Amino acid sequence: NAGVTQTPKFQVLKTGQSMTLQCAQDMNHNSMYWYRQDPGMGLRLIYYSASEGTTDKGEVPNGYNVSRLNKREFSLRLESAAPSQTSVYFCASSRQGSNSPLHFGNGTRLTVT
Amino acid sequence: AQSVTQLDSQVPVFEEAPVELRCNYSSSVSVYLFWYVQYPNQGLQLLLKYLSGSTLVKGINGFEAEFNKSQTSFHLRKPSVHISDTAEYFCAVSENNQGGKLIFGQGTELSVKP
Secondary structure: OOOEEEEOOEEEEOOOOOEEEEEEEOOOOOEEEEEEEOOOOOEEEEEEEOOOOOOEEOOOOOOEEEEEOOOOEEEEEEOOOOHHHOEEEEEEEEOOOOOOOOEEOOOEEEEEO | OOEEEEOOOEEEEEOOOOEEEOEEEEOOOOEEEEEEEEOOOOOEEEEEEEOOOOOEEEOHHHOEEEEEOOOOEEEEEEOOOOHHHOEEEEEEEEEOOOOOOOEEOOOEEEEEEO
């Protein structure tokens, strides 16, 4: 029972490089989310996808793009990485609706030098 | 706009002592409330949730929380903690017209000492 799977687990980038963080869920959930976690700031929403075919900006979308490839997969792309994007990134999924709890992956630790 | 404040960034406590982790929120509409736990190098796991009904909610691992609408609070409690409860705890709120988007508090590090 995999749940939410994120790849890679760790990544080091140089400023200006690009990369894509992958996320897949096997729970047949409609909604998927990308959060970043920084010390003392909790988790902040970057982008979300309420259902297949839709994506919307969250609280901190600048510097990121997303693709909801199908119902299972939701990727996050950094086109030109900056040191301010050093963070731990979490993907999550849920059934649709405000009362549905989120199920989280184990995170990707990204360092931008 | 909704916001969540966790009043303590760190809470040290001795094993078998009671603990309360405090959470206050602000919102102009009705909300759903959640507590999550994060163990080192892992993702977040749901501890408990308040959707409606009884204001006292019981979760996993012996934790419970009480929703207080007049004080806009959702404090987490456990009567007797174990070393294994050492983790970071996050309070989160979802407004009922905003889909499943959660707004998280800053987190509280619970450190249980022997």
